[in-house]
Amino acid sequence: YRMRLTLQDFYEQANPKAAAEFLADWCEMVLEAGLEPMKKVARTLMEHADGVLHWFWSGFSNGLLEGINSLIQAAKAKARGYRTTRNLLNIAYLIAGKLDFALPVR
Template sequence: DAASIRRTLTMQAPEWRKARTALRLGKNRLTKAHKSLLRTVTTADTEVGTAWRLKEQFRDLYRKVAPSNAARYLRRWIDEAQSCGIVAFVQLARMIDKKSDAICAAIELGISNALIEGINSKIRLINARGYGHHSAASLKAMIYLNLGGIEVKLPTQR
């Protein structure tokens, strides 16, 4: 059974940290050492191997699949995730299935909220860097200064 398979894989803490890093990385960013470690972990624990493969296949939906094939690819991924037996992926597949039309439309139209999310992250950083601001107006001024495309040249710069 799976528990006995997991027990056969013994690693020290530093190896587990490296394995966790390898599992989080995308297939395109793996080094030879990561690939070897990943092969060891996914062979010893088939559930981890299945989870990693499903994660990579879902990433491929956005990176490699032609927009015209997105709906068909996503349907196959949902079916596979629902039948994999991993509770978290079954729940994820159900949730994605409910939103599949919107996901496919976003892929086909090339729409993403990544730009807005990036701006929100920068605003949170500006606020944290200022240790809070005296007023909303001062925060707004810092946001415009940092993100408004204004280039301030000091008198000592040419």
């Protein structure tokens, strides 16, 4: 649990260079600790280090996409299937687009 909490400090690093050093140090610490599930996380982070560190330059994450996917999955479950793929895509656009169909009040 302490390893997980320590990894959250990654986002507090001042710059990409400090973040790269932090990530390398964290992965080394975890690999030496010997907990296999955490070692798997460390190996995955090392394999994708460029993408993880890219967050410092872009500031983007996939959180927005995950949120939209969650809305679409809920719509699929609620409808229990659509007749065609086209209908599903139309519903996805309607949900993700957050369109307002209220009539204007005079």
